[in-house]
Amino acid sequence: MAQDFEQIYKTYYMKVYSYALRLSGNSDLAEEITQKTFFKALTSESVYRGDSSLFTWLCAVAKNLFYDETRKNKKQCELTNDAAYDSGMEQQLLNKDTAFRVHQVLHNLEEPYKEVFQLRVFGELPFLKIGELFSKTENWARVTYYRARLKIQEGMEDL
């Protein structure tokens, strides 16, 4: 049960992060927004009322936080950071860039591929469980996941 919760939490967390990343285009900012979103979700007065899906609500919170952040940044004169980076940092930036593009491709993926892929990669859910969530079989989930992987590869080549 605790493990189930952790998996679902991870999936939601990364889905919101993915959303924030596409919104801001900056992984550090996206992480900050996601952290704040989840704190807000746990503590805020604007309690989740259940009139939309939980994910939609979390995204709305993240969006508001992002707008707050951009407004703040406009006031400050933004300092561009041209710190010299070594090869290790270059590799890191390359990875970040790849991840950003994968998130974009993933976003444009149609359902159920997108959801199955996210549950598998973000939540590390077993195929049996993913199948159950869609009222389908374990094999259906496996086939869908592999198709999603192929689709993402195609998408990455087209970018």
Added chain:
Amino acid sequence: MKYPCEVIRDLLPAYCDDVCSCESRQTVEEHLNECPACSDLLKKMRDTRYDDCLANERDNVIKRHKKSVSKILIKAESAVLLLTLLVCFTVNLAVSHTLSWFFIVLCSLAVFASITAVPLLKGKRFLNTLFSFTVSLMLLLLTCCIYSGGNWFFIAAIPTLFGLSVVFLPIAVYKLPQNGFLARNKGLTVMAVNTLLLYLMLAVCIIYTDGAGYLRIPFLCAAYPVAAVWICFLIIRYLKVNGLVKAGLCTAFGGAFTAFVNDVINLIITGEWENTLINADFSDWSIELINSNVFLIVLISCAVIGAALIIAGIIAASRKKKNV
């Protein structure tokens, strides 16, 4: 080709994960040998580059998230603790014009922090938590003892230490970085410390109840079971024979230990050797003889089981030698 590509492609995911039946596996492999397009597809299916990229990112993001959560928790807890301390500090000063029970509050909050905040901090969480918990608990006992004017600190502290050490010392010793003699003899360290604490506890209890003159009897009574544990430990840890022989030795020894426990304790207390076993009579199970009968049964059955285990162990060892 026996099957169309479409059929094979539906089987490929299961083939990739190694969960398809032996027959489908053969079918797929036969097809792959003949069909370059499907082999190509399999290669693509096995390319986890982007999955790994996202999984890697997920691990980093989640790790940083957890870190930030524990940072906030620690901050919140520190704020609460500091506020409490400040209030107690002021009230204590204002009311009694000196600091007295403030120290008790300080120490109890330290105990609280040691089990709530310390586990969240970086580093060796288990060792840090255990160490700070033990120290703060001892301090709490000491301050309580001082401010209540008692003399019971040692009688409270030593048994507490003994209890903590019995449960947690093995784990702590296992996790502690060490080298040389101690690293090779972790069990010995734990046994030695626990034995020492047990005797300290006995001594403190006896002294506290003004029984210093009677140290001999409790010490000897405790020595009998302690020696039994030590002997079993030494057999298991240091004797270079196989597991069955060790089990046999411990069983036989345990039987003998149990059978003579009444006699030995009697000898220590009264100075007379009773020899319970000699009275055993299996036709008479009255209250006077039941002990003798039961002990004799224990002695004999443990000896038989022990002997059987030792023989089995010797046979197993000689067989192994032959095979080598």
